[in-house]
Every structure is written in structure tokens, then in C-alpha cells.
Amino acid sequence: TNTHTHTYVLEDSGASNDDFNSLADLIGEINNDFSGSIQVTLNSSGALEFSYDGTGNATISITSNNAVLESALTEANGTVSDDGAGNVVTTTTDEFSHRATENDLLVNLRNSSGQSLNLSSGDALAISCLKNGALITGNFTVSSSSTLADLNTQIASVLGLSETTQVSIDSSGRLNIQGDPGADNELSAISISESNNSVLGSTMSFTEIQEAKDAKYSTNVTIYDALGHKHTLTLTFKKTVIPGQWTWEAQLGGDETISAGGQGKLAFNPDGSLLSFTYDGGATALQFNPNNGADPMNVILDVGTTSSYDGLTQFSAPSAVVINSQDGYASGNLSSISIAQNGEITGLFTNGVTKTLAQIVLAVFNNPSGLLKVGDNMFSTSANSGAPAKGAVGEVIQSTILPGSLEMSNVDLAEEFTDMIVAQRGFQANARVITTSDDMLNELVNLKR
Structure with missing residues (x-):
């Protein structure tokens, strides 16, 4: 029996003193003590290998007064023997090649050198x-x-x-x-x-630190509440470590309070088309309170159709997000009106919005001459005129309106002048008849005298 005792120390003064402070140091001490008959090595997997180059059987037993190490050594102890054919049988154990796992106790941890x-x-x-x-x-x-x-x-x-x-x-x-x-x-x-x-x-020194790189892009859009007040919405897109996947976040620059749908996830197919656009928390729209007296708002973010290229896409190019449209406007006052040939009365507001305000309706009668005149160029229906047929311009009545035009005179001047001359001649003739009658009466009076 050949027994050697090795003591763990914080600092080892050198080889061949039976002291060690690392696993490699212990291996060197063992190999030195047994002078080549037993060789201990640490293989590439971190496992201890004991080799015996003598004849017959040799039993290697390593013990320790440290409970943790003794547990490992109990598993490591074994018999090294010659198989009779000149081949050395080597026993290995993973107790010294164990890699830390999340289940290991902190009080049992060692570093890569066995310390x-x-x-x-x-x-x-x-x-x-x-x-x-x-x-x-x-x-x-x-x-x-x-x-x-x-x-x-x-x-x-x-x-x-x-x-x-x-x-x-x-x-x-x-x-x-x-x-x-x-x-x-x-x-x-x-x-x-x-x-x-x-x-x-x-x-615990971190020797490999990867520099963080950013893939982020933001864009702004102005939206309007029910009172016409504007709010600036900022959408920020951030690339994740997963290929083709982004996160997005919505922010408002005023006193607004976002209640739901303020962030979510965005994913693209390998061909760059849109895969999915989702809101976190199961939301279906961006919801916020303007906090200015207007009603809470639901803003639908339309980023395009899935598996198509009509909205957001992902390609190897500089990022650019363009807001194509939004259906809100600031408050505005009516500044002018216009009338179209189809009778639509359109209003133009100071915020650039154009809206149809009214529609001119026309009416026709079977007997227009039967209308009752009620004064001020106004007429009323009667039994002689019949019920009116009413409708928009170009629908019931095939006609158009000429907006901004003044109607020219619809009187036949030649006919009217002729009638006027005839009337004048008649008046003159009647006047002469009266004059002749007067002369005759005067003559009768004179005859009596």
C-alpha cells in the first residue's frame, strides 16, 4: 500500500510538496508521487483519467475530509487493471468534469480550475x-x-x-x-x-460582451379628436433578436392617457411581406383619452394586408414609414359655397374639408298655367296645375343647372314692338273718335242757340 496525503492551500509554493490549490496542481502532485506507475490526466472533456502501466490489479482510492469532495471521490474511486493482453483498463469519472447547471447549489460551486x-x-x-x-x-x-x-x-x-x-x-x-x-x-x-x-x-468576470446594435425607426402622424383638437402620435419600431420580428410602441406628446393598444408586435415573412401585426394585451385598436373634454378615441392602425406588399414591408434598405392617410381634421368654419350642375350645394371649410350641404330639387307640372300666383314671384299648386313631379337634377327631370349664370331676356322683342305699335295706333284712332264726337256735340249746342 502506497499512501500519499495532499493538502489544499490558497497558494501553492511549488511542486513535490504535497500541497495543491487547483485540479491541475493536484494531478501534478499525484503523478509525481507514483513515479509513472500511475498516471492521471485531464482529458479534453474535463474528465480525470487514471492509467496503470504495471501488471496485475491495482486499486486506487482517493479520500478527503471535505464532504463535497469526498462525495465526488467516492464516485471516482475504482480499480485499474491489466486485461491480460497488455492493455490498460482506464476508469473515468465526470465528478471532476462536471459543468455547472442551474440546479447546482451555490455553496458547492467551483471554478474551471477546481477551486x-x-x-x-x-x-x-x-x-x-x-x-x-x-x-x-x-x-x-x-x-x-x-x-x-x-x-x-x-x-x-x-x-x-x-x-x-x-x-x-x-x-x-x-x-x-x-x-x-x-x-x-x-x-x-x-x-x-x-x-x-x-x-x-x-x-464572475464577463470576458465576452457583445456590443448592442440598434435597429429602430420612428414616424409621426397628426390625429384629431371629436372637438377638432390635434394630437401628435409617434410610432416607434424596434428590431428584435429574432429575424423578421419587431416590436412597436405608440406615444402621444401631450396630456393624453393611453388606456390600451399602446404597443405590440410586428412580424414579416421571409419574402418581406407582412406576416402579422398585433396589439399587446388583446387590444384591437389604440385607445386613449384626450383629457381635453373630447370623447375617448379608438385609433385603428392600418398597416396593410398580410402576405402582401400594400403596407409595411421589410427589405434590405434604409427604413422609411409613410403615413398614407388619416380621416381626421381640425375644426373649421364655412368659408364659401358653390353649386354644381347637378344641383349639389357644396361648402368649403377653412380646414380644407369640402362637404355637400344640400341638394336642389326641381319640380314639373302637367299644367304650369294652372298654378296660383301668391305674389313675389311665388306660385302654389292647384287642381288645374296637377301634382308636381319632384326629383334631383338629371334624375326625374332631365335638365341641368347653370350655376353662376344670369338668365338673358326670354321676350320676343319684335313681336312686342309690333303689339306696342298696334296698341299705339288703336289708341290714336280711339282718341280721334272721341275728338270728333266732342265737335259734333258742340255743333248741336250751337244750333239750339
Whole structure:
């Protein structure tokens, strides 16, 4: 029996002194003690391999007064033997190649060199980072039952991440933190430390930090409430880490209060056409209160038809969003009116809106001469005129209106002049008859005298 004792120390002064402070150091001490008859190596997978180059059977037993290490060594102990054909049988164990998982207790963690992270119940871990240049901090208190999953949840909470799953442990045992989309959520200078614990500080140093890149675009549109007051709506689109998917958010620049539909998700097909446009929270429209006396508003955001190119699209080109139309207007006063040939009376308002105000209706009678004159160029129906046939211009009555025109005289002047001359001659003739009659009466009077 060949027994050697190796002691873990914080700092090892050198080889061949039976002290070690890392797994590699322990391997070197074992290989030195057994002078080549037993060789211990650490393979590429991180597993310890014990090789025996003698004959017969050899039993290797490694024990420790550390409960955690003793548990691992119990699994690692085994028999190395010659199979009789000159081949060495090698026993391997993953107890020393174990990669951290979210179920591992924090008090049991070691670094990649086999050193304990020296965490114990009651230790306070300080969590800090710069988020878009602003310092944020938090703490986590270790308990005997705390796992890496518990620490991950607290890290996500301190950093203000949208999902706890954005902090995870990968298959290599490394801690990965994925920030939220957008350059304004960039994370840097991440630190997880515990006072006077240099091993934890060096282990939790983040050597790979990916620079946050932003894909964001905003556009503005003016909308109007029922009182004609305008509101400036800003739509901001942000690219997510998932290809073809964006988030959008609506903001109003005044005292308005958004009650629903203020944000959502946008997705595109691989060909760049629209896949989906949704509101968060099950909303179907943007709803907000103008807070100015007007009624609450529902604003429908029409971004196009799915699987088509008549609205929002995604292509490899600079972003541009154009608001094609909106059906609201500011308040306006009636500034002028016009009459069309079809009889429509249209009003033009100071806000640029044109609306049809009225329709001129025409009427015809079977006997227009039977109308009763009531004065001021007005007539009334009678039994002789018959009931009127009424309708819009060009419908019941095939005629048109000439707006802005004055009617010329509809009198036949030649006929009227002829009638006037005839009347004049008649008057003259009648006047002469009266004169002759008067002369005759005078003569009769004279005869009597």
C-alpha cells in the first residue's frame, strides 16, 4: 500500500510538496508521487483519467475530509487493471468534469480550475452593471439551498430584463446574459462579487460582451379628436433578436392617457411581406383619452394586408414609414359655397374639408298655367296645375343647372314692338273718335242757340 496525503492551500509554493490549490496542481502532485506507475490526466472533456502501466490489479482510492469532495471521490474511486493482453483498463469519472447547471447549489460551486468559489450561507453578493451608461445595483443573499437558478432570477430582476430566461447557464457552465432589444438597453461593466472573495470576482468576470446594435425607426402622424383638437402620435419600431420580428410602441406628446393598444408586435415573412401585426394585451385598436373634454378615441392602425406588399414591408434598405392617410381634421368654419350642375350645394371649410350641404330639387307640372300666383314671384299648386313631379337634377327631370349664370331676356322683342305699335295706333284712332264726337256735340249746342 502506497499512501500519499495532499493538502489544499490558497497558494501553492511549488511542486513535490504535497500541497495543491487547483485540479491541475493536484494531478501534478499525484503523478509525481507514483513515479509513472500511475498516471492521471485531464482529458479534453474535463474528465480525470487514471492509467496503470504495471501488471496485475491495482486499486486506487482517493479520500478527503471535505464532504463535497469526498462525495465526488467516492464516485471516482475504482480499480485499474491489466486485461491480460497488455492493455490498460482506464476508469473515468465526470465528478471532476462536471459543468455547472442551474440546479447546482451555490455553496458547492467551483471554478474551471477546481477551486471552490468559497460561497457559504449568509454571504451577500453585489450585482451591478451599466445599462445604457446608467449604473444599476442590487444584492443577493446566499442560503444553504440557493441554486444558480435562484441567482439567475435575481440577476434578471436587478438588470430589469423582460424575461428571467434571458439569464441562463449554457452547456459549458458559463453564465449568459441577454439584454433587451435596442441600444438604449445596452449592458456593460457587469459585476457579481462578494467582499474579500477574489476567487468569485475573477470567476464572475464577463470576458465576452457583445456590443448592442440598434435597429429602430420612428414616424409621426397628426390625429384629431371629436372637438377638432390635434394630437401628435409617434410610432416607434424596434428590431428584435429574432429575424423578421419587431416590436412597436405608440406615444402621444401631450396630456393624453393611453388606456390600451399602446404597443405590440410586428412580424414579416421571409419574402418581406407582412406576416402579422398585433396589439399587446388583446387590444384591437389604440385607445386613449384626450383629457381635453373630447370623447375617448379608438385609433385603428392600418398597416396593410398580410402576405402582401400594400403596407409595411421589410427589405434590405434604409427604413422609411409613410403615413398614407388619416380621416381626421381640425375644426373649421364655412368659408364659401358653390353649386354644381347637378344641383349639389357644396361648402368649403377653412380646414380644407369640402362637404355637400344640400341638394336642389326641381319640380314639373302637367299644367304650369294652372298654378296660383301668391305674389313675389311665388306660385302654389292647384287642381288645374296637377301634382308636381319632384326629383334631383338629371334624375326625374332631365335638365341641368347653370350655376353662376344670369338668365338673358326670354321676350320676343319684335313681336312686342309690333303689339306696342298696334296698341299705339288703336289708341290714336280711339282718341280721334272721341275728338270728333266732342265737335259734333258742340255743333248741336250751337244750333239750339
